[in-house]
Amino acid sequence: DIVLKQSPGTLSLSPGQRATLSCRPSQSISDKYLAWYQQKPGQAPRLLISGASKRVTGIPDRFSGGGSGTEFTLTISRLEPGDFAVYYCQLPGTFGQGTKVEFK
Amino acid sequence: EVQLVESGGGVIRPGGSLRLSCAASGFNFDDYGMSWVRQAPGKGPEWVSGVGWNEVTTGHSASVRGRFTVSRDNGKKSLYLLMTSLKAEDTALYYCVRAEGRDYDLPFDLWGQGTMVVVSA
Numbered sequence: 001d002i003v004l005k006q007s008p009g010t011l012s013l014s015p016g017q018r019a020t021l022s023c024r025p026s027q028s029i030s031d032k033y034l035a036w037y038q039q040k041p042g043q044a045p046r047l048l049i050s051g052a053s054k055r056v057t058g059i060p061d062r063f064s065g066g067g068s069g070t071e072f073t074l075t076i077s078r079l080e081p082g083d084f085a086v087y088y089c090q091l092p093g094t095f096g097q098g099t100k101v102e103f104k
Numbered sequence: 105e106v107q108l109v110e111s112g113g114g115v116i117r118p119g120g121s122l123r124l125s126c127a128a129s130g131f132n133f134d135d136y137g138m139s140w141v142r143q144a145p146g147k148g149p150e151w152v153s154g155v156g157w158n159e160v161t162t163g164h165s166a167s168v169r170g171r172f173t174v175s176r177d178n179g180k181k182s183l184y185l186l187m188t189s190l191k192a193e194d195t196a197l198y199y200c201v202r203a204e205g206r207d208y209d210l211p212f213d214l215w216g217q218g219t220m221v222v223v224s225a
Contacts, residue, residue: 001166035211037149044199044215045149056213088148092209093165098148 002026004089004096012104019076021099023089028069035090036065036074038083039098045088049074076101106130106214108200113219120190124219126183126200134178137208140185142196143218152198153185154208163208168194190223197221 003026013019023034031052037045047056049065052072062077076083084103089096112124124140139154153164153174162174173186183200198221202214 037212039149044218045212046215047204047211047213050204050211050213086148090149090211093151093163095149095151 006096010100021074023072040085108216110216110219115222121188124185128181133181137203138183141199144196157206
């Protein structure tokens with residue numbers, strides 16, 4: 001089974017800063033299967049990106065996804081207060097362990 | 105309104121059984137694969153089980169295979185999860201989720217609010 005490793009575990013940043021989150025599958029995958037979710041406390045996860053780089057309708061363009069093979073990234077170009085949350089990458093059948101983006 | 109509403113959670117003893125239900129509204133239910141995703145307190149999400157649009161194609165994670173059964177009734181716009189031989193490690197918030205297309209293992213673009221299952225003696 002493919003394992004997804006996310007790093008860092010926690011990212012401490014300030015509003016306006018750039019956040020770069022990493023997701024590394026244990027084996028090379030097609031980018032069409034990689035998705036990213038955002039979860040805030042007390043809420044269900046929300047799909048942000050599918051197919052590694054395709055933003056879901058309504059997701060601001062400060063969120064972007066990229067990568068291929070065994071290295072994928074989610075970038076938030078300029079953090080806004082509502083972006084502080086936990087982010088998960090996902091393949092069919094498995095989620096990463098998450099990266100928490102917190103206020104510095 | 106486009107939504108998923110789960111029900112059926114509760115407190116159950118180890119070894120017991122429980123049936124979760126999910127009522128869909130606001131979209132063409134039989135155009136989408138559906139899954140159950142659970143999240144234990146303080147942990148990340150875990151895909152549990154899924155069923156394709158046609159009510160036939162199903163899948164289960166290794167941790168629940170042989171104990172859980174997923175099904176759907178397109179006429180009733182409902183998704184179900186029959187959970188048997190429950191263990192303490194099944195304790196979690198169970199979400200009903202919609203896939204982006206007809207296959208259940210596509211990304212999940214709609215989530216319910218979840219129903220809590222607690223397995224405890």
